Amino acid sequence: MEAEDLMVEVSEAKKSFGNKLVLDDVNMCVQMNSIYGLLGPSGCGKTILLNCLLGLRPLDSGRIRLAVDNRKDVGYMPQEIALFKEFTIKEVLRFYGTLFGLSKDEMKTRMAELTKVLELPEWNKRVGSLSGGEQRRVSFGAALVHNPKLLVLDEPTVGVDPILSYSIWQYLVKLSSTGRTIIITTHYIEEARNAHKIGLMREGRLLCEDTPENILIQQQVQTLEEAFLKLSQNKEKIEYASTNMNKNTKETPPLTLRNNEMFNWNRVKAQIMKNIIWMKRNTVIMFFLLLLPAMQSFIYSSSFGRQPIKLKFIILSDEISSSTSDLCNSYRHPYAGDLNCTIAKPFTCQYAQILNETFDVVYKYSYTEAKQDIEQNKAWGMVYIQPNFTEAVIERLNLNMHELTDETIETSEVAITMDMSNYIIGNFIKQQLLDDMKKFIQELAASCGVTSHHEFGKSPLKFMDPIFGGKNPLFAHSGLPGFFCSFCFYFTMIFTSGAIMMEKIIGTLERSMAAGMTYLEVVTAHLCVQIVLMTFQKIIMYSVFYYYFDFPMLGDPSQIFVLLFSIEAVGIAYGFLLTELFDSDRLVSYAGIGGTLAVFSLGGIVWPLQGAHYLVRSWVWAFPVSPAVDSYKNIASKGYNFMHPTVYFGFLSCIFWTIGLSLISYAIAKIRKYHRIF
Numbered sequence: 001m002e003a004e005d006l007m008v009e010v011s012e013a014k015k016s017f018g019n020k021l022v023l024d025d026v027n028m029c030v031q032m033n034s035i036y037g038l039l040g041p042s043g044c045g046k047t048i049l050l051n052c053l054l055g056l057r058p059l060d061s062g063r064i065r066l067a068v069d070n071r072k073d074v075g076y077m078p079q080e081i082a083l084f085k086e087f088t089i090k091e092v093l094r095f096y097g098t099l100f101g102l103s104k105d106e107m108k109t110r111m112a113e114l115t116k117v118l119e120l121p122e123w124n125k126r127v128g129s130l131s132g133g134e135q136r137r138v139s140f141g142a143a144l145v146h147n148p149k150l151l152v153l154d155e156p157t158v159g160v161d162p163i164l165s166y167s168i169w170q171y172l173v174k175l176s177s178t179g180r181t182i183i184i185t186t187h188y189i190e191e192a193r194n195a196h197k198i199g200l201m202r203e204g205r206l207l208c209e210d211t212p213e214n215i216l217i218q219q220q221v222q223t224l225e226e227a228f229l230k231l232s233q234n235k236e237k238i239e240y241a242s243t244n245m246n247k248n249t250k251e252t253p254p255l256t257l258r259n260n261e262m263f264n265w266n267r268v269k270a271q272i273m274k275n276i277i278w279m280k281r282n283t284v285i286m287f288f289l290l291l292l293p294a295m296q297s298f299i300y301s302s303s304f305g306r307q308p309i310k311l312k313f314i315i316l317s318d319e320i321s322s323s324t325s326d327l328c329n330s331y332r333h334p335y336a337g338d339l340n341c342t343i344a345k346p347f348t349c350q351y352a353q354i355l356n357e358t359f360d361v362v363y364k365y366s367y368t369e370a371k372q373d374i375e376q377n378k379a380w381g382m383v384y385i386q387p388n389f390t391e392a393v394i395e396r397l398n399l400n401m402h403e404l405t406d407e408t409i410e411t412s413e414v415a416i417t418m419d420m421s422n423y424i425i426g427n428f429i430k431q432q433l434l435d436d437m438k439k440f441i442q443e444l445a446a447s448c449g450v451t452s453h454h455e456f457g458k459s460p461l462k463f464m465d466p467i468f469g470g471k472n473p474l475f476a477h478s479g480l481p482g483f484f485c486s487f488c489f490y491f492t493m494i495f496t497s498g499a500i501m502m503e504k505i506i507g508t509l510e511r512s513m514a515a516g517m518t519y520l521e522v523v524t525a526h527l528c529v530q531i532v533l534m535t536f537q538k539i540i541m542y543s544v545f546y547y548y549f550d551f552p553m554l555g556d557p558s559q560i561f562v563l564l565f566s567i568e569a570v571g572i573a574y575g576f577l578l579t580e581l582f583d584s585d586r587l588v589s590y591a592g593i594g595g596t597l598a599v600f601s602l603g604g605i606v607w608p609l610q611g612a613h614y615l616v617r618s619w620v621w622a623f624p625v626s627p628a629v630d631s632y633k634n635i636a637s638k639g640y641n642f643m644h645p646t647v648y649f650g651f652l653s654c655i656f657w658t659i660g661l662s663l664i665s666y667a668i669a670k671i672r673k674y675h676r677i678f
């Protein structure tokens with residue numbers, strides 16, 4: 001047989017997954033304008049062999065030669081339906097038509113032809129609403145739409161009724177007579193009698209390759225089923241047949257499938273069109289994608305980093321007792337001692353009143369009871385006031401420090417016992433108690449006609465107006481850059497990896513790749529859609545934070561927008577990397593969440609990085625997103641611009657990480673030889 005007559009020639013092909021040999025020295029010849037039936041039981045290696053033919057997987061060794069070298073000349077129908085269920089029949093055929101560069105008129109004609117031949121249902125029906133057999137016919141139509149020279153069909157008759165199966169075979173016979181070559185796999189062995197040549201496979205080996213008639217004669221049986229059984233039991237003869245099969249073929253250089261162009265706008269257009277249709281059909285998901293940022297911004301702005309209010313706090317005062325529980329209301333009278341203070345005594349009441357402005361003050365009259373309340377989570381702490389507190393305080397106001405006895409000083413002190421299990425609340429209460437005591441002393445001093453600079457309440461510290469920020473900054477303000485940046489990273493990462501994994505899992509990505517789509521085109525189409533989505537999301541979030549909740553913004557908002565886009569680029573690159581690294585969407589999710597948590601923790605939202613371990617502190621500049629969070633903080637709260645090193649370093653870091661992660665993805669893709677990018 002001359003090599004020029006062959007459409008496909010496989011020589012000594014080997015392929016294994018780990019220790020498992022799935023193609024074992026396969027030799028195969030497919031003549032031009034013929035039907036080649038590749039038969040064998042489930043798991044014998046048929047699909048892997050077809051994938052290798054199409055360049056979707058590499059062989060470990062051996063050679064594959066094709067008489068066509070352009071992907072446009074090949075039509076591939078994978079075993080699984082590999083179509084978006086939300087698409088109509090017309091949209092599916094139009095997608096593949098656009099991908100192969102058909103003009104509108106060509107597409108119309110082909111679609112009409114295929115509808116007739118394959119008895120396709122009405123064009124506006126969605127794939128998901130069709131029966132299994134109908135879906136398979138649409139899938140078949142998608143492989144045929146560009147009228148390819150070589151048609152590779154992986155089990156097109158699975159789940160198809162015998163009548164339709166018969167008509168599909170009739171159509172294949174007609175195609176082969178009009179200059180088309182067909183390779184078809186099936187494990188319904190008998191249906192392949194219509195093929196010009198049959199290859200019988202078992203456990204990765206091609207047991208024999210001949211016309212159906214010759215196989216029946218050689219094996220002296222009536223059916224191909226029987227021939228297959230006989231061949232399977234007779235391994236020695238088979239090995240001889242297999243290794244000698246192609247020894248007459250002339251040596252010609254191997255040909256691999258390629259695209260005419262590395263980057264084709266038609267294919268990008270088809271992919272964008274597909275993404276848009278998917279988004280239109282999944283309005284709930286799209287609504288969620290836009291609603292979620294709005295919700296997150298509202299939740300953050302209204303609940304995160306604000307001062308805790310009305311925390312329960314106990315006053316245990318031995319100046320008053322349970323039997324005189326409303327002492328503060330009924331028995332209070334101005335102190336009429338030496339100082340003529342106008343504040344009523346006992347001073348417990350005045351102090352409690354000040355505390356009550358920020359805390360929810362509860363009176364208790366026994367230490368055990370108060371302690372129990374704290375232990376049972378009913379209060380965050382207690383202040384204990386001694387029996388002669390008021391007198392001791394008056395004495396402290398009256399006398400100078402050196403004239404006071406230790407007993408007076410001790411009696412005028414307020415003892416505090418707290419639940420410090422919550423770091424933030426504990427420290428907030430501490431600060432609040434200090435402020436309240438200061439206020440109490442100032443009011444007391446004023447009421448008693450003593451200067452507010454009296455030794456009793458004097459602090460050696462004086463806080464001047466801050467250079468940046470207010471005197472009482474909100475944690476919500478300083479946490480926002482970390483939150484916003486982490487959200488942008490997370491959202492783009494999850495959207496990117498989700499979109500690619502969905503295509504990978506249902507098989508549409510592999511199908512598009514087999515049809516000539518390059519990874520670069522997939523990325524470009526994805527970016528076009530994602531940029532629009534990202535812009536909307538950012539506008540929503542920015543409006544909530546800075547217009548509705550009025551967060552401080554001293555710098556240029558446009559620089560913040562560009563910065564967030566840079567962070568999103570890192571998120572996208574990370575998302576793509578995950579889809580290259582893992583084949584399981586669960587692993588992608590785990591790695592995605594892990595990455596986001598790292599970004600979140602190192603973004604200074606939960607805790608400033610100035611408090612981190614020195615190894616983290618000294619390397620934080622090299623982590624993704626963290627320098628960008630710093631840039632954001634400096635733009636928003638200090639009004640710095642792009643020329644400031646702390647600002648432009650954030651941008652540079654994002655550019656570096658985007659390029660770095662993309663190169664790693666590219667390298668992995670090359671190593672796995674799964675996708676061809678350029």
Ligand SMILES: Nc1ncnc2c1ncn2[C@@H]1O[C@H](COP(=O)(O)OP(=O)(O)OP(=O)(O)O)[C@@H](O)[C@H]1O
Pocket residue numbers: 017022040041042043044045046047048049079187
């Ligand atoms: N990615 C993979 N990793 C490991 N093993 C694999 C992988 N893909 C396929 N295999 C194994 O290779 C063998 C051949 O698989 P293949 O899909 O080619 O079978 P098949 O003949 O097409 O079967 P079926 O008719 O059921 O589709 C199977 O044993 C399968 O488990």
